[in-house]
Amino acid sequence: MKGLKDKVVIVSGGATLIGAAVARAFVAEGARVVIADIDTRGGTALATELGECCRFIATDVTRDADIEACVAATLKAFGGVDCLVNVAAAYVDNGFDSPREDWEKAFAINVFGAVMFLRACRPHLKNGGTVVNFGSTSAGVAQAGRWTYPATKAAVLQFTRSAALDLAADGIRVNAVSPGWTWSGILDQISGGDRDKVNAVAKPFHMLGRIGDPAEVADAVLFLCSDHARFITGTNLAVDGGYAALGPEQGLSPITELMS
Numbered sequence: 225m226k227g228l229k230d231k232v233v234i235v236s237g238g239a240t241l242i243g244a245a246v247a248r249a250f251v252a253e254g255a256r257v258v259i260a261d262i263d264t265r266g267g268t269a270l271a272t273e274l275g276e277c278c279r280f281i282a283t284d285v286t287r288d289a290d291i292e293a294c295v296a297a298t299l300k301a302f303g304g305v306d307c308l309v310n311v312a313a314a315y316v317d318n319g320f321d322s323p324r325e326d327w328e329k330a331f332a333i334n335v336f337g338a339v340m341f342l343r344a345c346r347p348h349l350k351n352g353g354t355v356v357n358f359g360s361t362s363a364g365v366a367q368a369g370r371w372t373y374p375a376t377k378a379a380v381l382q383f384t385r386s387a388a389l390d391l392a393a394d395g396i397r398v399n400a401v402s403p404g405w406t407w408s409g410i411l412d413q414i415s416g417g418d419r420d421k422v423n424a425v426a427k428p429f430h431m432l433g434r435i436g437d438p439a440e441v442a443d444a445v446l447f448l449c450s451d452h453a454r455f456i457t458g459t460n461l462a463v464d465g466g467y468a469a470l471g472p473e474q475g476l477s478p479i480t481e482l483m484s
């Protein structure tokens with residue numbers, strides 16, 4: 225993709241499947257990547273795999289001091305920051321039963337972490353800088369037993385629009401991706417590693433009949449950061465196999481049923 229070679233990219237939450245796919249994809253385009261994550265083991269292993277063009281910086285996005293230190297370490301290692309990808313998130317959610325501390329934790333990681341990372345990077349982002357935040361299909365629909373996580377993702381999408389407007393004059397683009405179900409640590413864990421089972425469950429509500437792959441989400445992130453997307457800002461790109469476009473009727477034919 226155009227315009228990614230030699231760019232310096234910070235990927236928060238880059239240590240696990242989806243974030244790691246983003247990091248790998250940037251490195252494959254010749255970019256330099258900093259993985260900012262609390263998962264020291266996974267982050268170190270990935271940075272070792274990716275070599276000289278990648279660093280792992282242990283970073284808790286709920287701590288401003290960690291974020292500042294991560295940005296400083298990025299400047300020291302690679303001399304600048306061109307792109308920020310806010311992947312880090314937590315699935316803290318007990319629906320109606322979520323106490324205040326769960327709401328605060330979910331917002332602290334999923335929303336405030338992304339906002340504060342952008343604030344810390346902002347002085348170093350030049351004209352042409354890009355930011356990609358992670359929304360979710362969960363941001364736009366009601367899901368049984370889920371209250372906190374969808375609310376955080378809706379907030380991320382609104383923050384994306386606000387930031388896009390206020391940074392546009394300086395030539396910085398801010399966008400979001402909203403994945404549908406994507407093969408990830410949580411789906412691996414819940415399904416006992418059975419991707420076929422996950423695909424079968426997800427099939428009725430993803431037009432393409434399967435879950436997404438981390439690399440497919442990463443491709444969309446790279447596109448938004450590339451020169452191909454130079455006139456795109458403030459948008460939310462669904463990377464969801466048609467999940468969000470599929471209404472309650474799903475792929476069924478209720479009219480046909482009525483006529484029968």
Ligand SMILES: NC(=O)c1ccc[n+]([C@@H]2O[C@H](COP(=O)([O-])OP(=O)(O)OC[C@H]3O[C@@H](n4cnc5c(N)ncnc54)[C@H](O)[C@@H]3O)[C@@H](O)[C@H]2O)c1
Binds near residue numbers: 286315359360411
């Ligand atoms: N998995 C899906 O199906 C799906 C669907 C829609 C959206 N998403 C979004 O995609 C992104 C990745 O999802 P995932 O399922 O791979 O999540 P995940 O939980 O597997 O990975 C998130 C990463 O964030 C890191 N992290 C958590 N708390 C942190 C903190 N305080 N500071 C720094 N890092 C922290 C974790 O260590 C992990 O590496 C998330 O933003 C998620 O909301 C995922």
